[in-house]
Amino acid sequence: MPVRKYRSLEDMNRENRWLPTGDSSILQKIRYLWRFSELLLRPVGTCIPRGIRKYRSIEEANADRDRWEKERVDRFVVERKRL
Secondary structure, three states, rough: OOOOOOOOOOHHHHOOOOOOOOOOOHHHHHHHHHHHHHHOOOOOOOOOOOOOOOOHHHHHHHHOOOOOOOOHHHHHHEEEHOO
C-alpha cells in the first residue's frame, strides 16, 4: 500500500478513499486482514494478559508490562531460531 502525504486536512479529505456503504468487497478486505494478522501472531501469540489488573504504582504496572513483552520477544526469538 503506498504512503501518501498531504499538506492539509482539506487535501486529505478531497481524496475520498472510503468504500461506499454496503460494498461487498468490505467483508473480503476484513477477512483478509484477520487472516493476515493471525499468520503474523500465530508463532508467538499476543502475550497480553487477559482481564483487568490493579497496580499499586506506575512502576509496578510498567514492570508487569515489561515482563509480558519480554516473554513475547523470547518466544519470537525461539520461533525464529526454529525456522
